[in-house]
Every structure is written in C-alpha cells, then in structure tokens.
Amino acid sequence: MSIRPIAQTMSNLKSKLLKPSLTSHFLVEIALPTGVGAPRLQNTQKDILELSCSETSLPGSALMTHELKDDYIGVTEKIAYRKAYDDSASFTFYVDTSHFAIIFFENWIRYISGEPLISSSFGSNNRSDFNHRMLFRSQYASKILIKKFEKDYGSQSSAYTEYTFLDAYPSSINSMPVSYDSSQLLKCTINFNFTRYLDKLNPTGNGASQSQFAVDNTGLQGPANPLSTPTPPATIPANLGTVVTNEYYNNFGDNTQNSTNFADYTDGSNSGAFGQAVA
Numbered sequence: 001m002s003i004r005p006i007a008q009t010m011s012n013l014k015s016k017l018l019k020p021s022l023t024s025h026f027l028v029e030i031a032l033p034t035g036v037g038a039p040r041l042q043n044t045q046k047d048i049l050e051l052s053c054s055e056t057s058l059p060g061s062a063l064m065t066h067e068l069k070d071d072y073i074g075v076t077e078k079i080a081y082r083k084a085y086d087d088s089a090s091f092t093f094y095v096d097t098s099h100f101a102i103i104f105f106e107n108w109i110r111y112i113s114g115e116p117l118i119s120s121s122f123g124s125n126n127r128s129d130f131n132h133r134m135l136f137r138s139q140y141a142s143k144i145l146i147k148k149f150e151k152d153y154g155s156q157s158s159a160y161t162e163y164t165f166l167d168a169y170p171s172s173i174n175s176m177p178v179s180y181d182s183s184q185l186l187k188c189t190i191n192f193n194f195t196r197y198l199d200k201l202n203p204t205g206n207g208a209s210q211s212q213f214a215v216d217n218t219g220l221q222g223p224a225n226p227l228s229t230p231t232p233p234a235t236i237p238a239n240l241g242t243v244v245t246n247e248y249y250n251n252f253g254d255n256t257q258n259s260t261n262f263a264d265y266t267d268g269s270n271s272g273a274f275g276q277a278v279a
Contacts, residue, residue: 006222021148022150022151023148025148025149025150025153026056026146026147026148026149027050027051027146027147027149028050028053028056028091028144028145028146028147029050029068029144029145029147030046030049030050030140030143030144030145031113031143031144032142032143033108033139033140033141033142033169034139034142035111035135035138035139035140036139037106037111038076038108038111038139038140039104039108039117043102044111044268045059048100049093049100049101049104050094051093052094052095052101053092053093054092054093054094054098055088055091055092055187056090056092056146057089057090058089058146058148058163059085059086059089059146059163059165059197059199060086061084061085061086062083062084063080063082063083063084064080064081064082064083064084065078065079065080065081066078066079066081068149085194085195085197086198087193087194088171088191088192088193088194089165089168089191089192089194090189090191090192091144091145091189091190091192092187092188092189092190093177093187093188093189093190094185094186094187095185095186095187095188101189102173102176102188103118105170105173105190106118106173108140108169108170109170109173109207111135111140112134112135112140112169112170113132113133113134113135114133114134114135115132116130118191132165132258137167139166139169140169141169142168142169142192143164143165143168144164144165144168144192145162145163145164145165146162146163146165147160147161147162147163148160148162148163149204153204155204156246157264158203158204159201159202159203160201160202160204161199161201162199162201162202163197163198163199163201164197164198164199165192165197166192166195166196166197166198167193167194167195168192168193168194169192169193169194170190170191170192171191171192171193172190172191173188173189173190173191174188174189174190174191174257176188202273208249
C-alpha cells in the first residue's frame with residue numbers, strides 16, 4: 001500500500017531533522033592492564049591522557065557471505081554465515097611538553113614484549129646481547145571505551161552510545177614527523193588490536209528512559225538460551241504409532257543384507273531390487 005505525500009510544516013521539519021550528531025562530542029576511557037609490572041597512571045594523569053585524545057573512529061562491522069549462484073536463473077545471492085568485526089582501531093592523542101602520551105604507550109608496548117620500561121637511562125636495553133620475551137595476552141590486554149554523546153548531554157531526553165573494545169592492546173605507534181617548517185601540534189597515533197566490541201545506549205536525563213531510545217526488535221529475538229537442548233519426553237505418545245528404525249551400513253560384501261537395505265530404503269518392502277525375496 002502506497003503512502004501519499006504529506007505536507008510538512010517548517011517547525012515540524014526543524015524538530016525532526018535539525019538535531020544532527022556532531023563529531024566533536026566524545027570521550028575515551030582506557031582501562032590499564034592488570035599484570036604485574038604493567039605501566040600505571042595516577043588519576044590526574046589518566047584524566048589528562050583520556051582528554052587529550054583528539055581523534056578516533058567508531059567501530060564498524062560486516063557480515064561475511066557465501067555467494068550462491070544458479071538457484072534462480074540470472075540471480076546471484078549472497079548468504080550471510082558469520083559476523084566479522086574490525087581488527088583494529090586508531091586513537092590520536094595530543095602530545096604535551098612532557099611527551100607523556102608517547103612515553104606511556106611506548107611503555108605499554110615494552111611491557112608486552114618484556115622490555116624494561118623507559119626511565120632516565122637506557123639500562124639493560126643498551127646491552128649488546130639484549131633480548132625480550134613476549135607476555136601472555138591475559139597479562140597485557142585490557143578494555144577501551146568510547147562514549148559518543150551530544151551537546152545536549154544531561155538534558156531531559158538525552159542519551160549517549162557507549163562502545164567497549166574487548167581484549168584491546170596497542171599494536172603499533174605511527175611515526176611522528178618533525179621539521180623546521182611552520183610549527184604544528186604534535187600528535188601521537190596509537191593503533192589498537194581487539195577481538196570484538198560491545199555497544200549500548202545509556203539515557204542521561206531524568207526524563208529519559210531506555211525504552212525511549214530502544215529500537216523495535218519485535219520478531220528478531222532468538223531463544224533466551226540458543227545453546228540449550230530440549231528435554232525429550234519421558235514416554236513416546238501413543239498416537240505416533242510404531243517407530244521403525246532401519247540400519248544402513250557397509251557389510252563388506254554381504255549382498256543379501258545390501259539388497260535388504262536397498263529395498264527398505266526405496267519402498268519399505270522386503271523384496272530385492274529386481275523383485276527377488278530377501279531376508
């Protein structure tokens with residue numbers, strides 16, 4: 001059924017369309033690794049590091065598909081069989097005069113590879129026979145959160161979206177060019193690996209509720225526990241009749257049994273393929 005065009009007033013258009021989301025309202029939170037010897041931050045240092053994140057990207061996902069041809073003439077279908085997550089995320093930080101962001105993430109990578117953390121001297125890193133040994137991921141991986149909010153944060157009907165990257169750790173630090181050209185702000189870009197991410201919507205205002213921002217998923221919900229196994233009945237109902245089970249197996253040359261199996265499989269009789277009686 002087609003819907004006829006409806007005239008919209010200017011006030012109606014403003015209320016529906018003129019509240020776009022802005023890219024400059026977000027916050028990053030970094031949970032530090034909990035392993036012994038991991039780099040640590042004081043609360044004020046952690047706040048400075050998180051506030052200095054100037055750029056990042058909200059995560060993306062995709063469906064991996066199989067290509068199915070020739071079921072219908074001239075039609076090629078793509079059938080989804082798995083969800084695929086991004087394998088990395090990049091975070092760019094402003095660098096202050098103490099070079100705090102660079103030192104912290106360098107120390108995190110050094111901790112992963114078993115190197116001594118950066119100090120005022122080279123220490124054992126300066127040895128000619130220097131070596132390192134990688135740690136287990138459970139020791140150095142952590143979580144990173146991105147909270148995307150809007151300029152009306154805290155109002156009666158506001159909300160923010162929270163993304164949580166699981167098993168995240170810095171995998172590389174981009175090079176940072178310096179030159180005698182006109183001075184610019186020095187930025188440090190860190191690339192994090194992670195396994196997957198979680199996202200949720202959080203109401204913030206007193207008048208907001210989770211249901212107000214929820215998407216209608218009617219008909220899309222699966223079972224409460226998709227891995228649960230249904231419990232079989234204690235007895236077979238009488239109205240199902242006699243349950244017949246046939247065994248089909250390779251009897252290594254016994255043609256009598258092969259004929260029986262073939263007959264049972266085709267028409268349920270006890271006659272062979274060519275009408276002969278078989279046991």
